[in-house]
Amino acid sequence: MLLVLRSGSDRGCSYNGCNMKRYFFDYKAKDQSLYDYQSDEFLSSKHAFEFAEATAQSLKNSLNGNWKGWSVEVRNAEGRKLFSLPVDFAIAA
Secondary structure, three states: OOOOOOOOOOOOOOHHHOOOEEEEEEEEOOOOEEOOOOOEEEOOHHHHHHHHHHHHHHHHOOHHHOOOOOEEEEEEOOOOEEEEEEOOOOOOO
């Protein structure tokens, strides 16, 4: 079982005092998709990218390669794809 911790706010910023933006983190493979219907809020796309990067790394290190060929795809609240990070399973020989 994979546990990904998600926080909907940045530390040091009260929710009412910040302009938080909503991002969706979908998991995509060639013939499969797992859609994020919950979303998370971040101050910027940079913070969303950092979260996606940490998620991809977590997937890379888990489940003995079960996430090979997958990517973490990030969309904004309007549904526009912002970026996609592959879960890279290159193994050193």
